[in-house]
Amino acid sequence: MFTESEFIVIAGAGPTGLTVARQLQRYGVPFRVLEKSPRPFDGSRGKGLQPRTLEVLDDLGLIARFQQSGSDYPALRVHRPDGQTVEWRMDELHEATPDVPYPNALMVPQWRTSELLADGVPVEFGVGVDAVEQDAGGVRVTLDTGEVVTARYLVGADGGRSTVRRALGVEFLGSTHEDERMFIADVRLTGVDRSHWHVWPGDPGFRLGLCPLPGDGEWWQLTAPPTETPVPELVASVDPSISVTEVAWTSQFRANIRMASRFRAGNVFLAGDAAHVHSPAGGQGLNTGVQDGYNLGWKLATGNDVLLDTYEAERLPVAADVLGISTELHRRHVDNRDDAMRRDDPALRQLTLNYRGGPLAAEHRAAPGRIQAGDRAPDAPLGDGRRVFDLLRGGHATLLAFGHTDALPALPASVPIHHVTAAAVEEAYDVRDPALLLIRPDNYVGCATQDPQDILDYLKLIGR
Known part of the structure; x- marks a missing residue:
């Protein structure tokens, strides 16, 4: 158990770190959440919450608020070069059953997911980790403010470029494909139907995608191949009747497919993107990170060293399997396969992930x-x-x-x-x-x- 002077430091206030914090909070374990960025993340990036993640949110008492903030994924409307349109779904909507109450992915912009998870959780923005040392007294964390704190445990949930992982010297195995990039932006539009996810094919691949985001404000997530063309011109090139009224968050995604060689080093743990980074294909990365935090949080609260060893034993194989699934979907996009946009593999819902044969089964x-x-x-x-x-x-x-x-x-x-x-x-x-x-x-x-x-x-x- 924890003494009055002991606490846990969580580096990173994204969905993963906030899930760890929520778990610790329910057990009354003291913690500090540090976020290097000066303000909360404001982009839509990881917008798909899979059914198993919705069950986690149910357990955390947040499911109603997420359902109010989200929506089902809309059907695709493909605008063909010949002027015809084709409509279909990446995955058919499933009916709820007695054993699966949340059968469909819920679309929620990532900024809103973080906002809901952070409600009631104290976060120190503009405070990052500079260095990490371990000794018999715990984990000494040097912050970029100059403060040095000693914690019982440190959780590195600070993203793919994790300072914590680098400080530990943990290998980040895998590859980065510099030539496989995607432009993503949050934009406000007029002149287009919000009941569909619109896609304009290219030759090969696609020219533009516009996905309506739930919530007020008429926002859309735009995706396109890498481009220097201003967003209004890019949208006008596929349909001049659509007007861009505002451009907010933008990002240049590159295919980075990696996994840490270990998820624990002494009293320091890696979770979420700090432990594994995925292609966005299939909406697996954020969800896997949330479940890392869900698994790790209750174990940290016990302070039981043997139990904490099971975090890596359980989550590393799961992350490896999910990385394989998302990578396969990514390759379909790169190869322009006919099934590149299909998302009907039941494994994507993450309900069948399990810990059979593991140390706690x-x-x-x-x-x-x-x-x-x-x-x-x-x-x-x-x-x-x-x-x-x-x-x-x-x-x-x-x-x-x-x-x-x-x-x-x-x-x-x-x-x-x-x-x-x-x-x-x-x-x-x-x-x-x-x-x-x-x-x-x-x-x-x-x-x-x-x-x-x-x-x-x-x-x-x-x-x-």
Whole structure:
């Protein structure tokens, strides 16, 4: 546990660092969030929140505010050179099911995602990290203000050019493709239908994309190949009837596909873009970073060194897999494949990512069903107006007891027990025989067993 003088430093106030802060805040662990930039990020950049990230936001108590701020992705309207238009979706809209309440990606500009995550979280803007040293007393962090602080732990969530990662000497493996670039801008327009994502093909590839952003202000995210042409002229070149009234954030994206060789060095941890950078294809980078923070935050709060080792063991393989998915989608764009804009691979929703076989996946059943230790804990109606997610919300471990009528051993008061009687929950968890499923604080199945002693042992392992 933490003493009064101990705290955690989080370098970077993007979605990843803010998710770590939110996790620490719910456990009452003191922290400082440092952001080198003088003000919050104001661009739309990572605008797609995948279904698993929406479940994280549900657990953090933020889902309603995000749904109010976002929208479903619109259908594409492709404006062909012959004057004809073709409409289709990158992925069909999915109906909610009892076990998946948020089946579709939600479009929310990144600046708004950060704003919502930062609400109530103190952030020190204009303060960056210059140097990092470790000794028996903790992590000594030299700030660019000249202040030197000693923290129990340091989280490097300071982006692809991470000062923290460089200070640790951790390799950033992969490649940068300087010849594969994209121009991105937030623009305000008139004269174009906001119910579609408009695309003008080129030869080869495409000339311009305009995606309507949710919220007030009639803003759009513009994408185009690298260009020196002023934005109003660029837009007029595809349709003179469209007028650009304002240009705000702009960026030149380059294909940077890399991953840190390790996510932990002593008491310093890397998360989000500091640990892995992706092509924006498929909307995986921001989402993977949020889930890094979600995984790391509750473990940091325990101060348990053995448990903290599981962060890298769990998240590094996941990041590698997601990097492979986003890279494959990127190559489709580069090669101008016919399916370059398809986003119907179920893996993109990140609901099937799991920690099976990892150090915190304790599957003791001889014949487990579809849902096993290490898997995401699905939702389901309890039959009394509540859902499973209502039981899990709040950052605690939860025991789901299926068919156990015998008295269970005393568990810590912080671990609620729910005796499952609803058939819908049994179906969602694919449980037919008596079983005990211990759901971790980050809502993955940790321990699945028929022996109550296994649950007690597991709670000791995770510091509960």
